[in-house]
Structure formats: C-alpha cells, structure tokens
C-alpha cells in the first residue's frame with residue numbers, strides 16, 4: 645500500500661483509458677504517491693485524476709503538450725513550487741506513426757521524433773535539474789518499446805525515436821548516478837490500450853498473426869507496464885539504473 649509514500653510523481657500522457665499512463669498513475673496513487681497526470685487532452689487528464697481522488701488517492705491534472713518547452717517549464721514550476729521537488733518522472737506520452745519507408749514522409753518523421761523523442765529530452769533535462777536542486781535523488785522512467793530494440797516493419801520512425809529513448813536513458817543514468825537519480829527504459833510489447841486498438845483497426849487482418857508472435861498468446865494489460873513502472877519508481881529499485889526492462893509476454897525472447 646505504501647511503496648511510494650511521500651513521493652511526488654509526474655506521468656505524461658495520462659489521459660488515455662485504457663492507456664499505460666493512466667494505469668501507471670492509478671498504481672502510483674494506490675501506493676501513496678502524489679501524482680500529476682498530464683496530457684494534451686486536459687479534460688481526459690482531469691477525468692483520470694478525478695477517478696484517482698474518488699478512490700482515495702492524491703492526484704492533480706494539468707494540460708501539457710510534451711512537445712512544448714514552455715509547457716514543460718509551467719508544469720515543472722507548478723510541481724516544484726508545491727512540493728519542493730519531483731521524485732519520479734514517467735515519460736510516457738507518445739504517438740505511433742506507422743508507415744513503410746516508401747510511404748514515410750519527412751513530416752511524419754519530424755512529428756514522430758518530436759512527440760516520442762524530443763519530449764523525453766525536454767522532460768528529463770528539467771527533471772534532472774529539479775531533482776539535483778532538491779537533493780533527494782529520483783527515478784526517471786522512459787517508456788520505449790520492443791520496437792526500440794529490434795527491427796519491426798512499418799516502424800522506421802517510431803523505432804528511431806524509441807531506440808533513441810533507450811540509449812538516451814543509459815547516458816542520463818551514467819551522468820546522474822552520483823546524484824542518486826536513476827534512469828531506466830521500459831520496453832512494452834503489445835499492450836491493450838487505445839494506441840494498440842487504433843493500430844489493429846488499421847490492420848485488422850494482422851491481429852491473429854500478431855498474437856501468434858507472443859509466446860503467452862495474449863496481449864498484455866496496461867497494469868503489466870504500470871507494475872514495472874511502480875517497481876522502478878520505488879526504493880526497491882534503488883540500485884537499478886541504466887537498464888532496460890522488456891515486458892512483452894516473451895515476444896522478444898523468440
């Protein structure tokens with residue numbers, strides 16, 4: 645019940661239900677964290693935060709476009725003013741621009757990398773500065789993908805961003821280890837969220853083929869990623885940094 649007691653956490657992209665961000669925010673709050681649920685969908689973020697409060701947790705919602713440095717400044721200023729620092733950042737917000745290389749435009753490439761990679765830099769840099777100033781360490785959890793580890797057709801831009809997130813996380817881990825600021829990447833396989841629903845709708849005939857790629861034979865649930873994020877956010881993971889965590893029902897093992 646109290647694995648995150650006393651910690652202040654920011655989860656980006658937390659409006660989507662079912663989504664990895666909303667599930668993570670719920671699990672964090674269940675374990676005692678004060679959670680900031682942010683999203684460009686501010687009404688959705690408020691619904692998620694309100695649900696957490698109704699269940700007895702501590703949550704706030706903020707409008708936040710992760711591609712906007714001004715938004716990052718506003719969100720971080722509000723959190724640090726209220727709590728003197730930030731303990732956990734989950735860079736979760738993302739989109740999936742999935743096209744084969746012949747159909748991938750420069751605009752697709754720029755958008756994908758702006759939302760899924762530039763945003764992780766913006767947020768991580770600000771979190772590191774705030775965590776160093778507060779002097780109480782911290783945990784930064786960057787949501788990558790199995791598509792950031794192996795080549796998946798149709799994922800050129802997505803994989804470039806997610807692969808970038810993976811190695812960026814390791815550099816931050818090394819640069820910040822002495823400050824007790826940990827940074828790890830999480831690599832979900834196929835998890836049943838709104839994002840995955842859209843991808844499958846776009847390519848419904850691939851559904852069975854996709855499931856066949858998963859040794860467990862089922863998609864993961866958002867809480868499967870939320871529980872990994874919870875572990876990494878908690879002091880149970882105090883000696884873990886610069887590592888990558890695959891949560892995929894065995895897909896990456898084949």
Ligand SMILES: NC(=O)c1ccc[n+]([C@@H]2O[C@H](COP(=O)([O-])OP(=O)(O)OC[C@H]3O[C@@H](n4cnc5c(N)ncnc54)[C@H](O)[C@@H]3O)[C@@H](O)[C@H]2O)c1
Pocket residue numbers: 656657658659660661662663664665682683684685708709710711736737738739740759787788789790831832833834835836837838839840
């Ligand atoms: N679902 C999966 O199978 C899966 C697999 C691997 C990685 N991921 C990654 O996990 C993360 C969460 O994915 P999900 O499946 O929950 O997706 P989702 O589409 O259900 O939720 C993503 C959320 O991000 C928000 N968002 C998008 N662009 C934003 C922006 N510019 N600023 C702020 N918020 C923004 C959306 O409004 C939405 O609430 C993403 O980074 C995704 O790439 C998901």
